[in-house]
Amino acid sequence: MTSYALEINSQKYNVEAEPDTPLLWILRDQLGLTGTKYGCGIAQCGACTVHISGQAVRACSFPVSGVQGPVTTVEGLGTPQLHPVQEAWVANDVPQCGYCQAGQIMSAAALLATNAQPSDADIDSAMAGNYCRCGTYPRIRKAIHDAAHILATSKANS
Amino acid sequence: MSKMMMNRRELLKVTAMVGGGAMFNLAIAQDGTADPDTIEDGVKSLNVFVQIEANGKIRIAASLPEMGQGVKTALPMIIAEELGARWEDVIVEQAPVDDAFGVQAAGGSWSIARNQDTMRRMGASAREMLISAAALHMEVEREDLRAVDSRVVHTSGRSRSFAELASLAVNQPVPDPETLQYKDPNNYTILGKKIPGVDNLAIVTGNADFGIDVTIPNMRYATYTKCPEIGGTAVSFNEAEIKNLPGVVDAFIVEPNNAAGNSNIPFFKEMAVLRGGVAIVAEDTWSAIAAKRRLRVKWDQAQASKDDWQDMIEWANGVAQAGGGELVKDNADIDAVLNDPNNKTVEGFYQFPYLAHVCMEPMNCVADYQPASGDVPAKLNLWMGSQFPGQAKEVAYNLLGVAPDDVEIKLMRLGGGFGRRGVHDFAAEAMMIAKQAGVPVKLTWTRPDDIHSDFYRVGGFQNMKGAVNGNGQLAAWDQHYIGFKTPTRDISGAGFFGNEFPLVAMDNARVSKSMKAIKTPCGAWRAPGSNSNAFVEQSFIHELAVLAGRDHLEFLLELLGDDRWIVEGNADIVNTGRARGVINLAAAEANWGKKLPAGTAQGLAFYFCHAAHVAEIAEVSVDSKRNFQVNKVTVAVDVGPIVNRSGALSQVEGSIVDGLSAMAGQKITMANGRIEQDNFHQYPVMRISATPEIDVHFIESDFPSTGLGEPALPPLAPAVTNAIFAATGERIRSMPLSDLGYNLT
Ligand code: FES
Numbered sequence: 001m002t003s004y005a006l007e008i009n010s011q012k013y014n015v016e017a018e019p020d021t022p023l024l025w026i027l028r029d030q031l032g033l034t035g036t037k038y039g040c041g042i043a044q045c046g047a048c049t050v051h052i053s054g055q056a057v058r059a060c061s062f063p064v065s066g067v068q069g070p071v072t073t074v075e076g077l078g079t080p081q082l083h084p085v086q087e088a089w090v091a092n093d094v095p096q097c098g099y100c101q102a103g104q105i106m107s108a109a110a111l112l113a114t115n116a117q118p119s120d121a122d123i124d125s126a127m128a129g130n131y132c133r134c135g136t137y138p139r140i141r142k143a144i145h146d147a148a149h150i151l152a153t154s155k156a157n158s
Numbered sequence: 159m160s161k162m163m164m165n166r167r168e169l170l171k172v173t174a175m176v177g178g179g180a181m182f183n184l185a186i187a188q189d190g191t192a193d194p195d196t197i198e199d200g201v202k203s204l205n206v207f208v209q210i211e212a213n214g215k216i217r218i219a220a221s222l223p224e225m226g227q228g229v230k231t232a233l234p235m236i237i238a239e240e241l242g243a244r245w246e247d248v249i250v251e252q253a254p255v256d257d258a259f260g261v262q263a264a265g266g267s268w269s270i271a272r273n274q275d276t277m278r279r280m281g282a283s284a285r286e287m288l289i290s291a292a293a294l295h296m297e298v299e300r301e302d303l304r305a306v307d308s309r310v311v312h313t314s315g316r317s318r319s320f321a322e323l324a325s326l327a328v329n330q331p332v333p334d335p336e337t338l339q340y341k342d343p344n345n346y347t348i349l350g351k352k353i354p355g356v357d358n359l360a361i362v363t364g365n366a367d368f369g370i371d372v373t374i375p376n377m378r379y380a381t382y383t384k385c386p387e388i389g390g391t392a393v394s395f396n397e398a399e400i401k402n403l404p405g406v407v408d409a410f411i412v413e414p415n416n417a418a419g420n421s422n423i424p425f426f427k428e429m430a431v432l433r434g435g436v437a438i439v440a441e442d443t444w445s446a447i448a449a450k451r452r453l454r455v456k457w458d459q460a461q462a463s464k465d466d467w468q469d470m471i472e473w474a475n476g477v478a479q480a481g482g483g484e485l486v487k488d489n490a491d492i493d494a495v496l497n498d499p500n501n502k503t504v505e506g507f508y509q510f511p512y513l514a515h516v517c518m519e520p521m522n523c524v525a526d527y528q529p530a531s532g533d534v535p536a537k538l539n540l541w542m543g544s545q546f547p548g549q550a551k552e553v554a555y556n557l558l559g560v561a562p563d564d565v566e567i568k569l570m571r572l573g574g575g576f577g578r579r580g581v582h583d584f585a586a587e588a589m590m591i592a593k594q595a596g597v598p599v600k601l602t603w604t605r606p607d608d609i610h611s612d613f614y615r616v617g618g619f620q621n622m623k624g625a626v627n628g629n630g631q632l633a634a635w636d637q638h639y640i641g642f643k644t645p646t647r648d649i650s651g652a653g654f655f656g657n658e659f660p661l662v663a664m665d666n667a668r669v670s671k672s673m674k675a676i677k678t679p680c681g682a683w684r685a686p687g688s689n690s691n692a693f694v695e696q697s698f699i700h701e702l703a704v705l706a707g708r709d710h711l712e713f714l715l716e717l718l719g720d721d722r723w724i725v726e727g728n729a730d731i732v733n734t735g736r737a738r739g740v741i742n743l744a745a746a747e748a749n750w751g752k753k754l755p756a757g758t759a760q761g762l763a764f765y766f767c768h769a770a771h772v773a774e775i776a777e778v779s780v781d782s783k784r785n786f787q788v789n790k791v792t793v794a795v796d797v798g799p800i801v802n803r804s805g806a807l808s809q810v811e812g813s814i815v816d817g818l819s820a821m822a823g824q825k826i827t828m829a830n831g832r833i834e835q836d837n838f839h840q841y842p843v844m845r846i847s848a849t850p851e852i853d854v855h856f857i858e859s860d861f862p863s864t865g866l867g868e869p870a871l872p873p874l875a876p877a878v879t880n881a882i883f884a885a886t887g888e889r890i891r892s893m894p895l896s897d898l899g900y901n902l903t
């Protein structure tokens with residue numbers, strides 16, 4: 001067991017774990033941050049997507065020993081106010097079962113952080129790592145465009 | 159109570175004897191039973207579904223499992239509408255698993271059809287009690303009062319809020335359901351609107367309660383490993399090594415138990431058997447998964463499956479050539495018609511693979527077992543996502559002998575169901591592991607476990623022959639289903655329901671089946687039976703239209719004949735008028751027959767299942783390298799009046815994506831009893847880039863509303879393959895398309 005200092009959602013944690021333990025299981029089992037989901041364990045489905053230093057990564061395949069930089073999970077994304085992506089997700093009634101949606105939202109938020117007005121092709125490539133078994137893709141696309149619009153309007157107003 | 163109502167309710171009331179005689183009462187929800195005792199301070203209960211808080215919030219119970227199909231929003235909407243509530247005041251709460259709520263099962267697209275009357279009654283009953291209270295409180299006539307926007311309003315304009323009336327209302331007599339009057343749909347303020355899912359905020363902030371997220375005190379984390387050859391049992395394993403691994407608390411063999419699958423509900427018979435294997439219990443999930451990877455088990459494969467997909471294909475080809483089979487529907491003249499030199503004939507051998515459910519949330523269950531001590535009987539608590547949570551009580555009784563009353567089940571949100579989460583094999587494993595380990599456990603299946611231990615959509619084959627006469631009309635339809643059953647029973651989704659169109663509407667049809675016993679567990683997968691039969695039947699209708707040199711739409715409409723019920727008043731069999739309605743609507747909206755560039759074409763399919771009439775037109779582009787893209791799918795649906803427009807659209811969109819995902823690249827194969835796919839890299843789910851434009855149109859006929867979780871899926875595959883034929887001239891008779899070199903882009 002090795003000790004790791006992590007910064008997650010702006011809070012500091014010290015965790016003890018085997019170095020190869022995926023960040024996903026530290027979040028879920030040790031820290032109780034269960035918003036991040038397990039779907040495949042092999043970086044295929046995106047259910048476990050979190051941000052490390054603002055980059056979308058698959059927490060199921062990212063060992064805790066490799067984490068350098070602050071981690072953001074879906075629980076920390078929209079605090080204190082909902083992130084525009086979350087707002088757009090609710091307004092477009094995106095979720096069906098909802099299980100993939102934390103991962104979808106984290107990928108979408110990472111996309112918008114670097115590309116304020118993504119095209120459909122940009123969305124296709126940024127969201128390619130996220131499965132939705134329920135098939136909410138049409139609404140995900142629409143919600144990302146809406147979130148981009150919310151962001152643009154709030155920037156224009158501030 | 160009317161006689162018809164009576165019969166229907168009797169029908170729903172299933173009292174089952176289980177195993178040694180424990181009773182399960184699968185009754186429907188009780189009529190408005192006011193409970194003057196407050197559940198907690200300030201909360202008044204008008205019936206089991208409706209409670210009013212002092213602050214004006216209205217709590218409505220959602221009694222059925224929510225798996226993404228939207229019932230947690232749609233059914234409370236029906237209650238709120240009749241109650242006269244303002245939707246903004248409503249808080250929806252998941253009901254406990256309890257007989258008071260009736261049969262708490264979700265599947266078969268039944269939820270709306272079977273529960274809407276009860277929901278309406280609960281809302282109306284509570285509303286009448288509030289009106290009675292208002293009449294007393296305001297000293298006015300009941301007739302001059304109505305409920306609107308969470309208030310009871312007098313014709314004079316004076317009003318009282320539901321919250322003000324609640325304590326008086328709970329003491330009012332519960333109205334006789336026969337006397338209840340229901341709202342005129344023209345005055346609806348909630349039903350038919352687009353209402354977002356009640357858990358959306360929890361979901362987008364990571365706070366929704368899925369089974370996999372449950373933690374209870376002293377809980378340990380378990381994995382379970384079964385023989386890759388289905389049905390093999392564990393003899394021994396590298397116990398010392400496993401127990402020494404970091405975080406591992408315990409590891410042991412679990413013996414198989416077939417009795418766990420006993421059920422008095424026919425669908426569940428022999429399903430939830432406990433397969434033998436090795437349990438690893440650890441301090442956290444990762445330690446259990448890491449140890450599982452190091453596990454070396456000696457298996458006894460004497461009873462294991464030897465099923466082999468290649469053998470099945472060979473067998474089916476032989477059967478198709480030999481012909482025959484058990485007759486399902488006969489027509490003595492059919493061979494004469496097929497052999498008549500004036501007729502043109504076509505024959506096609508169709509094939510569809512086994513499919514896995516791959517619910518996004520792998521199967522899991524938290525189990526807390528407390529053994530009997532002294533006079534206190536054994537108790538079991540379960541936390542899980544399930545499509546029929548109460549059935550797990552049967553499993554617990556079969557396996558551990560715990561009486562149904564001593565099993566408490568906490569139903570969590572389901573990360574997908576699609577038919578998979580009706581079967582409680584995963585719960586059987588969790589409860590047995592908890593018992594053997596002597597601690598509460600959360601069993602989590604890895605994705606490979608989930609793919610290897612499914613109740614698959616059964617694969618199969620159909621050999622089709624048909625003839626058209628000199629006038630270009632369908633003259634004969636000869637359908638031979640070649641598929642599978644278990645050694646003791648039929649498989650859900652294999653063969654025919656008997657209500658398939660066109661065969662129910664035709665005299666000149668012969669239908670037969672040849673079924674072979676297999677050991678691979680199979681079960682319900684979104685639109686069982688329909689999801690493969692639609693592909694075969696609706697493709698073959700197109701083949702016959704092409705053979706006749708006729709337009710597919712015109713040929714299909716001709717097959718429908720006059721507008722009528724095939725069986726008068728039976729909503730489970732196609733109504734040709736409703737069918738014609740959706741087919742014509744889809745054709746008009748898609749501009750059927752419009753000019754398209756080379757390599758792009760439209761394909762049409764209609765299907766009837768789950769009391770729903772659905773027509774779909776796919777516009778597909780195919781290039782010379784067999785890359786294909788579905789540009790647009792136009793959908794016309796008749797399921798009666800729409801309850802939640804947003805949820806209904808979601809179900810159609812999801813069905814289109816799911817159907818496309820499956821046909822494009824999904825198949826489960828087995829070799830010598832072993833499932834050959836392990837994870838998503840071998841069982842791909844469609845990604846966002848392939849999503850077509852989906853254009854949905856509802857015909858809100860006056861028939862009662864029915865469900866939409868499944869029926870928009872079956873027509874998708876034939877609509878797409880018919881379009882590929884129109885674009886390329888290649889007839890597709892086998893799934894998935896990736897096996898034929900097609901690549902969905
Ligand atoms: S769980 Fe990490 S990508 Fe699937």
Ligand code: FES
Nearest residue numbers: 097098132133134
């Ligand atoms: S909403 Fe169910 S998997 Fe995406």
